[in-house]
Amino acid sequence: MLSQTAEPVIVLKNLVKQYGDFTAVDSLSLVIYKGEIFGLLGPNGAGKTTTILMMLGLTEPTSGEVRVCGINSTRNPMQVKRKVGYMPDDVGFYEDRTALDNLIYTARLNRIPPKEAEARARELLERVGLADAADKRVGTFSRGMRQRLGLADVLIKRPEVIILDEPTLGIDPEGVRELLALIRDLSRKEKLTVLLSSHHLHQVQQICDRVGLFVRGRLIACGNIDTLSSQLEGAPAHRLELDAAPVSDALISQISGLEGVLSVERKEPDRLAAAVGGDAAPVTLIVSSSSDVTAEIARLVAASGANLYGLRPHRYGLDDIYHRYFEGSETHERVG
Amino acid sequence: MSAWAEKLRELLRGVFRRQAGGAEGSGEAYKPGETGHAAESRSSAASERVLSPFWVMVQKEFGDHVRSWRFIILLAIITLACIGSIYAAVTALREGVSLLGGDADTEYLFLSMFTVSNGTLPNFLTFLSFLAPLIGVALGFDAVNSERNKGTLSRVLSQPVYRDDFLNAKFVAGLLLIAVVIFSLGFLVMGMGLLTIGYPPTPEEFFRILLVLFITTVYVGLWLNLSIFFSVRFRQAATSALAGIAVWIFFLVFYDMIVNLIGTALAPVNAVSIQQVQSYANLIMFLTRISPAELFQEAASTLLFPDVRTLNPFVTQDQAYLAISAPLSFGQSTLLVWPHIVALIAETALVFAASYVLFMRQEIRSRH
Numbered sequence: 001m002l003s004q005t006a007e008p009v010i011v012l013k014n015l016v017k018q019y020g021d022f023t024a025v026d027s028l029s030l031v032i033y034k035g036e037i038f039g040l041l042g043p044n045g046a047g048k049t050t051t052i053l054m055m056l057g058l059t060e061p062t063s064g065e066v067r068v069c070g071i072n073s074t075r076n077p078m079q080v081k082r083k084v085g086y087m088p089d090d091v092g093f094y095e096d097r098t099a100l101d102n103l104i105y106t107a108r109l110n111r112i113p114p115k116e117a118e119a120r121a122r123e124l125l126e127r128v129g130l131a132d133a134a135d136k137r138v139g140t141f142s143r144g145m146r147q148r149l150g151l152a153d154v155l156i157k158r159p160e161v162i163i164l165d166e167p168t169l170g171i172d173p174e175g176v177r178e179l180l181a182l183i184r185d186l187s188r189k190e191k192l193t194v195l196l197s198s199h200h201l202h203q204v205q206q207i208c209d210r211v212g213l214f215v216r217g218r219l220i221a222c223g224n225i226d227t228l229s230s231q232l233e234g235a236p237a238h239r240l241e242l243d244a245a246p247v248s249d250a251l252i253s254q255i256s257g258l259e260g261v262l263s264v265e266r267k268e269p270d271r272l273a274a275a276v277g278g279d280a281a282p283v284t285l286i287v288s289s290s291s292d293v294t295a296e297i298a299r300l301v302a303a304s305g306a307n308l309y310g311l312r313p314h315r316y317g318l319d320d321i322y323h324r325y326f327e328g329s330e331t332h333e334r335v336g
Numbered sequence: 337m338s339a340w341a342e343k344l345r346e347l348l349r350g351v352f353r354r355q356a357g358g359a360e361g362s363g364e365a366y367k368p369g370e371t372g373h374a375a376e377s378r379s380s381a382a383s384e385r386v387l388s389p390f391w392v393m394v395q396k397e398f399g400d401h402v403r404s405w406r407f408i409i410l411l412a413i414i415t416l417a418c419i420g421s422i423y424a425a426v427t428a429l430r431e432g433v434s435l436l437g438g439d440a441d442t443e444y445l446f447l448s449m450f451t452v453s454n455g456t457l458p459n460f461l462t463f464l465s466f467l468a469p470l471i472g473v474a475l476g477f478d479a480v481n482s483e484r485n486k487g488t489l490s491r492v493l494s495q496p497v498y499r500d501d502f503l504n505a506k507f508v509a510g511l512l513l514i515a516v517v518i519f520s521l522g523f524l525v526m527g528m529g530l531l532t533i534g535y536p537p538t539p540e541e542f543f544r545i546l547l548v549l550f551i552t553t554v555y556v557g558l559w560l561n562l563s564i565f566f567s568v569r570f571r572q573a574a575t576s577a578l579a580g581i582a583v584w585i586f587f588l589v590f591y592d593m594i595v596n597l598i599g600t601a602l603a604p605v606n607a608v609s610i611q612q613v614q615s616y617a618n619l620i621m622f623l624t625r626i627s628p629a630e631l632f633q634e635a636a637s638t639l640l641f642p643d644v645r646t647l648n649p650f651v652t653q654d655q656a657y658l659a660i661s662a663p664l665s666f667g668q669s670t671l672l673v674w675p676h677i678v679a680l681i682a683e684t685a686l687v688f689a690a691s692y693v694l695f696m697r698q699e700i701r702s703r704h
Contacts, residue, residue, distance in 0.1 A: 056494055058700045078496050086494035092487020094400075108392045109495040153491070 006033035009161055009193045010055060015064035017050050017217075024050045026217035027064070032195060032210075037187050039204040040197040042214035048197040049089065051214075052163055055195075056086055069160055082110070085154030089166035089197075091146060095139035099130060099149050102138055103156055110157040117156075124152040128182060144175035151182065162186075164196040168203050176200075180207045238289045241267075243282040243310035244301050251304045252285070258300070260291040282309040390501045393492075397509030401475060410474055411517065414467055418521055421453065421460040426532045428454035444642055444663065446537040447544060449529040451640050460525060461636055464552055465629065466588075471514060472559025473580035478573035479506045479564045480695065485571070490700050503695050506564060507557075507688065514556045522549040540666045544639045547670065551639075551677060555632040558684040559584070565691035568698070587629045595623045625676075628683055635676035639669055646672070 010032040017025040025047040032038045040048050053059040054066050057077025066073040073080045093102045100121050107117035125134045128148040133141065141149065147167060154162050167183070168176045184207045187194045198204045204211065205225055212222040221228050244251075247266075256264050267284040287297060294313055301308045387395070401407050429445070429452060453459040458466070480503070483489040493499060522545060530536060537545070562583060566576035599620050604612050624630050638644045642663035664672070 053700065058490070058493060078498070081494060081496040084494075086491075088487060088490040088494070090487050091491060092483075092489075093491075094488060095486065096403075105392070105396060106491075106495060108387065109389045109492065109497055111386045111389065111496075113386050157495070 006035065008032070009034045009069055010195065011065075011067040012051070012055075013065045013067075015051070015054060015066060016062045017047070017054060017059065018062045023217050025054070025061075028217070028219055030212060030219060030222065032193060034193055035187070035191050036209040037184065037194040037196070037207055039208035039211040040195060040214055041199065041201055041204060041211050042197075043199055046214045047217040048214055049165055052086070052165055052195070052197065055163065056081060056084060082157070083160045085157060085159035085162040087150045087154045087162070087164045087167060089169060091150035091153070093138040093141075093146065093149065093153075096137055098135050099125060099138055099141070100134045102149070103153055106153050107156045112157070120156055121152070124155055125149075127155075128152045129178075144171045144179070147171055147175070147179055148182070151179070151186075155186070159192070161193045161195065164194065166198055167196055168198060168200055176203050180204075183207060238292055239314040240287040240289070240294060240297065241310070241312040241314050242285045242287060242297060242301070242308070244285070244306045244308050245282040246306055247283040247285065248304065248306075251301065251306060254300050254304070255285070255287060255297055258289075258293050258296050260289045260293055262288045262290060264288075282307070286314075389495070389497045390505055393497070393502065393505035394509045394512070397505055398513060401509065401513050406474055407513075410471055414471070414517070414521060417463040417467060418460065418525060420457045421463050422449070422525055422528050422532075424453040424455075424457040425449050425451075425459060426529070428452045429533055444541065445533070445535050446526075446529065446541045447640050447642070449525060449533070450545070450548070451637070461548075461640060465555075465633055465636065468552060468556045468632070469559040469584040469588075469629070471517070472510075472556045472561075473563040473577065473584060475510045475513065476506070476560045476563030477567055477577040477580050479510070480567040481571050481576060482567075482573050485573070493700050499696060499700075500692065503564070503568075503692060507561060510560045510564075511553070511557045514560065515553045518552050518556065519549050522546075522552075543666050544642070544669065548636050548639050551632065551635050551673075551680065554677070554680050554684060555628060558628050558680060558687065561684050561687040561691065565687050565694070568691045568695045587627045591627045591629070592624070595620065598623065625679070628680060631676045631680050631683075635673040635680070638673045638676075642666075642669060644669075644672070 008031045010030070012028050012030040015025055015028040016023065028047075028051060040051070042048050050059060054061050055068055055073055057066075057073040057080055060074055068080045069083050071079045071083075093099075094105070097105070100118070103121035103124065104114070104117045107120060108114065112120065122131070122134065125131050128151055130145060130148055130152065133145060138146070138149065151164075151167070154164070164183070167179060171179065180203065183194060183196070186192055196204065196208070208225075210222065210224050211228065213220050213228065252264055252266070255261060265286045265288075267286055287293070292313075294311065298308060298311060425448070429448065431454065450460045453462075480489070483492070489502075493502065526537065526542075526545065559580070563576065563580040566579045567573070570576040570579060602616065602619070604616055625634075642665075645664060
């Protein structure tokens with residue numbers, strides 16, 4: 001985790017963007033520090049892309065201020081664009097040019113001399129695993145390849161900050177895993193600050209240091225995933241899944257009696273397992289607690305003479321957090 | 337404003353750097369001891385001499401155009417038209433058509449390469465005025481919207497590139513290409529004419545043709561600009577192509593009709609004074625000359641027919657009677673069409689300004 005004393009790279013202050021009556025971004029304040037991977041999460045139309053465009057100076061904010069690397073994006077977009085690499089969602093390339101040509105073009109737009117541009121392009125293609133496809137036309141590329149080429153395209157100007165808009169959209173799970181690993185690797189090795197937006201929560205939570213939850217133009221929560229889950233009212237901080245056999249009612253009440261345990265639920269065994277194992281089949285219990293009770297539970301199960309088959313701490317995923325928020329917002333709407 | 341200032345500064349810096357590099361290079365010969373150093377700094381200067389993003393974009397656009405099927409097809413059509421018109425002109429000249437028109441002098445025989453025909457095919461000038469808008473529209477109709485739809489617009493604009501440079505590069509690349517095509521076609525026709533009729537042009541004729549080619553380039557540039565404007569305005573390439581073609585057909589076919597309609601409606605029934613008739617004629621002339629096609633036609637034909645002494649349809653009997661029937665010199669012809677050239681350039685600038693304003697106000701989003 002990064003300390004809050006780190007150097008801020010992206011600073012948003014009371015940022016507002018309105019389109020007519022519609023407020024796309026509503027007084028957003030956010031600080032992103034050097035070297036961190038920040039995930040901007042939210043459903044479609046939450047204002048993520050608009051925020052990113054304002055960071056790059058491609059759209060003017062209605063009010064408020066954006067500073068990237070200490071430079072005001074609205075006033076000096078050129079300087080910001082020299083330091084920031086941006087990959088739009090659904091990144092497009094010149095289809096009838098080769099991957100190498102596309103990269104060299106971007107490099108030359110950044111005033112990199114042709115020879116060096118080619119060297120960098122080849123190196124980056126190697127890095128993102130497209131070295132074999134360097135001389136193929138981009139029109140023949142698959143979605144995942146495009147996305148990786150997009151990453152190379154972003155990196156060719158040697159940016160300080162990279163902004164990726166929905167980088168995982170439309171790629172298969174293995175592709176997502178590779179891409180995210182690549183992003184994390186790059187961020188750690190090059191000390192890059194990464195801002196990525198997504199509506200795929202579980203994918204992003206794997207690599208983000210911090211996330212901001214963005215709904216209807218407002219940042220409703222911000223922090224690492226632990227703080228985020230505790231920020232949400234009523235969510236238990238810890239959850240544990242436990243497979244054991246045989247499970248007696250006594251054991252369940254013992255576990256419930258532990259300090260900090262909020263609830264113990266018995267997960268219905270699926271029919272297949274029940275048919276095979278009979279009574280000896282392990283039963284899964286879900287324990288929610290306000291503090292970490294993993295060790296105590298293990299001790300209790302062992303003491304009761306039951307066999308312990310599995311003990312899985314279950315961290316709250318962003319999906320849960322997200323879902324919980326929407327449950328809340330729906331009730332608010334109904335009330336309102 | 338600040339963007340312009342910064343650009344200017346960069347430009348100046350580039351010029352100075354080049355000069356400094358040159359000075360170092362020339363000093364090298366006199367100081368053998370420092371040769372190594374000078375050579376080193378020169379090579380570093382060479383590697384530092386990087387094209388500005390604007391010219392990189394122009395280069396790329398130009399390359400894209402040249403390689404595209406669209407351009408090859410256009411070029412094929414134009415070349416065919418060119419060969420056809422030369423053939424028609426040459427046969428007409430052989431049959432002596434041009435000699436029937438005026439006095440049997442060969443003073444402007446070379447110019448008639450561009451203007452006569454044996455009747456089977458239109459002459460070169462007609463072909464050009466017909467096809468020029470098509471070239472312009474074809475090169476520009478998907479300039480901006482295709483980039484937007486492919487998602488490359490937001491990627492390019494997130495590079496350190498001025499937004500207006502993007503539009504300028506599109507225009508400059510198109511215009512360069514058009515200039516190359518038109519001038520090479522013009523020279524081709526001249527060369528072929530030289531070979532077939534064996535009669536060399538006078539310098540005056542040569543300059544007249546050059547000026548016509550220049551006007552044609554401006555004219556095509558106008559259409560290019562118009563189609564770029566439509567490509568900014570319409571998200572679909574097909575819509576913008578259709579809009580461009582519609583405007584073309586409008587000026588080609590309907591505009592004259594509409595002007596005629598207005599003319600008959602406004603015609604003074606019982607003209608009392610000469611002023612009344614004159615102002616009416618002036619109005620009609622003004623209306624006709626709004627059309628770029630008309631401007632181009634008038635300018636080009638005035639230059640190619642040195643006999644044309646005035647473009648005013650309203651000549652008094654005295655003027656007609658007293659005028660000496662002699663061709664104008666190149667300078668005088670140019671003077672006659674100068675307003676046309678200015679008007680064409682002004683219309684081009686107007687359309688460019690419109691697309692500029694529209695583009696600067698647009699949101700840069702990917703594909704939406």
